[in-house]
Amino acid sequence: MKERGLLIVLSGPSGVGKGTVRKAIFSQNDTDFQYSISMTTRKPREGEVDGVDYFFKSKEEFEQLIKEDRLLEWAEFVGNYYGTPIDYVEKTLSEGRDVFLEIEVQGALQVRKAFPEGLFIFLMPPSLSELKNRIVTRGTETQDIINNRMKVAKEEIEMMDAYDYVVENDHVDLACGRIRAIVTAEHCRRDRIALRYKKMLEVE
Numbered sequence: 001m002k003e004r005g006l007l008i009v010l011s012g013p014s015g016v017g018k019g020t021v022r023k024a025i026f027s028q029n030d031t032d033f034q035y036s037i038s039m040t041t042r043k044p045r046e047g048e049v050d051g052v053d054y055f056f057k058s059k060e061e062f063e064q065l066i067k068e069d070r071l072l073e074w075a076e077f078v079g080n081y082y083g084t085p086i087d088y089v090e091k092t093l094s095e096g097r098d099v100f101l102e103i104e105v106q107g108a109l110q111v112r113k114a115f116p117e118g119l120f121i122f123l124m125p126p127s128l129s130e131l132k133n134r135i136v137t138r139g140t141e142t143q144d145i146i147n148n149r150m151k152v153a154k155e156e157i158e159m160m161d162a163y164d165y166v167v168e169n170d171h172v173d174l175a176c177g178r179i180r181a182i183v184t185a186e187h188c189r190r191d192r193i194a195l196r197y198k199k200m201l202e203v204e
């Protein structure tokens with residue numbers, strides 16, 4: 001049987017730069033983990049493509065997926081549903097490939113329960129004022145949504161304890177480098193590879 005891949009979860013408060021860091025990681029040619037495209041009921045933003053950025057669904061379609069247990073996790077975030085299709089994650093892990101999720105904090109906590117052996121990374125803003133600055137300069141949200149997201153962000157930062165690693169997103173390139181280093185280190189952990197080497201010694 002093939003060794004299962006590693007489930008990598010990147011989470012953190014809205015506006016910290018999860019999407020930006022994730023895109024930067026996947027723009028590097030030597031990235032060998034697979035991005036799991038999420039489903040959402042949020043309307044596409046300008047330039048977003050269905051099946052690339054998200055699978056865009058109606059509320060009814062999304063609720064049907066929940067009913068059919070087709071999501072590994074899901075959350076309602078600032079008025080919209082977001083969720084991870086379970087089939088892709090299971091299939092990819094069973095092929096021995098690593099899967100990368102970029103999701104908000106409520107969803108990450110659900111994944112932790114289902115996959116305690118996953119690798120959970122919390123992306124941290126340099127400061128709260130810088131976080132607000134990023135949400136404002138992105139310019140995709142109204143003032144009401146910004147205030148709501150800041151309130152949620154403070155609660156989210158308090159959930160940092162549930163993660164294995166905390167990465168500061170001061171500069172995108174530095175944050176990417178830290179995440180890649182963490183994944184590399186995780187693959188070298190003795191408890192993860194002990195079984196493989198035991199098998200190797202039995203064969204030889």
Ligand SMILES: Nc1nc2c(ncn2[C@@H]2O[C@H](COP(=O)(O)OP(=O)(O)O)[C@@H](O)[C@H]2O)c(=O)[nH]1
Binds near residue numbers: 013015042073084103
């Ligand atoms: N729980 C969960 N959160 C998700 C999923 N996909 C995206 N998100 C998170 O939903 C939040 C809102 O995403 P989005 O509307 O694209 O805005 P932005 O990431 O803040 O620009 C972000 O924190 C995403 O990381 C998912 O499948 N499950």
Ligand SMILES: Nc1ncnc2c1ncn2[C@@H]1O[C@H](COP(=O)(O)OP(=O)(O)O)[C@@H](O)[C@H]1O
Binds near residue numbers: 013015018135172
């Ligand atoms: N390291 C960084 N330094 C400065 N700005 C950043 C950095 N990372 C992300 N940003 C900016 O912050 C805003 C929010 O980033 P985004 O990736 O949409 O966050 P999230 O996916 O966590 O909600 C964007 O305008 C993005 O360009």
